[in-house]
Amino acid sequence: MKIVLVGGSGFLGQFVVRALAAAGHHSVVLTRAPERVREFALERGARLVQADVYSPAALSRQFEGAGAVVSMAGILNETGFGGQGFRRVHVDLVQGIAEACRTAGVKRLLHVSALNAGKGDSHYLRTKGEAESLLNSAAGLEVTIFQPSVIFGPGDGFFNRFAGLLRLAPVLPLACPNSRLQPVYAADVAQAMAVSLADTSTVNQTFQLGGPRDYTLIELVRWTAHVLGLRRLVVPLPDAASRAQALVMDLVPGKPFSTDNYRSLQLDNVAPDNDLAEFGFVPSSVERIVPAYLGQSLHQQRLATLRQRAGR
Ligand SMILES: NC(=O)c1ccc[n+]([C@@H]2O[C@H](COP(=O)([O-])OP(=O)(O)OC[C@H]3O[C@@H](n4cnc5c(N)ncnc54)[C@H](OP(=O)(O)O)[C@@H]3O)[C@@H](O)[C@H]2O)c1
Numbered sequence: 001m002k003i004v005l006v007g008g009s010g011f012l013g014q015f016v017v018r019a020l021a022a023a024g025h026h027s028v029v030l031t032r033a034p035e036r037v038r039e040f041a042l043e044r045g046a047r048l049v050q051a052d053v054y055s056p057a058a059l060s061r062q063f064e065g066a067g068a069v070v071s072m073a074g075i076l077n078e079t080g081f082g083g084q085g086f087r088r089v090h091v092d093l094v095q096g097i098a099e100a101c102r103t104a105g106v107k108r109l110l111h112v113s114a115l116n117a118g119k120g121d122s123h124y125l126r127t128k129g130e131a132e133s134l135l136n137s138a139a140g141l142e143v144t145i146f147q148p149s150v151i152f153g154p155g156d157g158f159f160n161r162f163a164g165l166l167r168l169a170p171v172l173p174l175a176c177p178n179s180r181l182q183p184v185y186a187a188d189v190a191q192a193m194a195v196s197l198a199d200t201s202t203v204n205q206t207f208q209l210g211g212p213r214d215y216t217l218i219e220l221v222r223w224t225a226h227v228l229g230l231r232r233l234v235v236p237l238p239d240a241a242s243r244a245q246a247l248v249m250d251l252v253p254g255k256p257f258s259t260d261n262y263r264s265l266q267l268d269n270v271a272p273d274n275d276l277a278e279f280g281f282v283p284s285s286v287e288r289i290v291p292a293y294l295g296q297s298l299h300q301q302r303l304a305t306l307r308q309r310a311g312r
Helices: 011-022 034-042 056-063 084-104 123-136 159-168 186-197 217-228 239-249 259-264 275-279 298-310
Strands: 002-006 026-031 046-050 068-071 108-112 142-148 171-174 205-209 233-236
Touching: 002 011, 002 056, 011 026, 011 186, 026 034, 026 056, 034 046, 056 084, 068 084, 084 108, 084 123, 108 123, 108 186, 123 142, 123 259, 142 186, 159 217, 171 217, 186 205, 186 275, 205 275, 217 233, 239 259
Parallel strands: 002 026, 002 068, 026 046, 068 108, 108 142, 142 205, 171 233
Antiparallel strands: none
16 A cells, blocks of 8 residues: 555554555555655665645645555644744644545554653643544544554664763753653554554544553663763752742753643653553563664664665
8 A cells, every 4th residue: 555654754653564564565655754764765665755735635635545644743842832833833734634635535643752742731731632532523434543652772862862962962861750650662553553554443443552661751861871881870850940940941942841841741751551462462672772872873774774684
């Protein structure tokens, strides 16, 4: 089948394209800016296509002849503060994708949301929830929704970000240290998505995806320092200081941490009824996967993955 991915040019998208290729599918990955994701052109079984993803007409042209569409665009932070940035990517874009599916006659839609979508006070989670609601009530579509916890794997933004911070400073003041997370391997998420495509019993279902166990944030950050062989003092910040750190970071370009992230972290990011088991495989652990890539730069991680796949 031809599968069209919106938001598939990032970290998770590479894994999804590989899983789809392994299942015999051909992916068309839409991107707003192909020059930013040049390495993606090397992904086997994928074609990178520049498209105005906010134009339902442009989307429906790309969707024609597709067996399924994957909706997986997402941001962790917006430029402003009012939630409009999140709403544009997480809701308006998804609305356009649903509309374009109908115009192009594509019924099957896989959508990547997040654990806790629709809960709590963050714009991130609220808008993820709004998208789920609109897809759950979308007539004529066969939708499957995936709610992963934090996702890890070569090129991830979680372990790599903390590795970068730990390398920089001997002391790391950590906001929301006791938030619980259940990291899930990107290849497992992708595999679950590929399996669900072939399994019509997953239509109209939402799957919570987590790894084999959960950890507090500070456990994961201290373990990251240990894996890197760094002796670092990771200082747990109390709630008021966590909130203050978020307020300060809101003003730093690129928002390395934000009030919206702080709000998301008020909820444990765990999947007590981990649905990965339903897809028939055992989830991979951070202990098995992360040490192999953590010492490398992001570029090295990408190249190593590509070489491994090319058999070199
Ligand atoms: N990574 C995690 O830990 C995690 C955890 C839970 C859920 N998720 C969800 O999984 C999905 C994929 O995450 P990821 O880690 O692969 O993200 P990523 O690497 O940051 O990639 C994000 C993708 O979204 C698109 N995108 C970014 N900003 C956009 C905007 N303003 N308008 C339209 N498209 C935009 C990008 O496409 P362009 O090529 O057009 O820039 C890119 O393909 C997201 O929906 C995310 O919320 C991720």
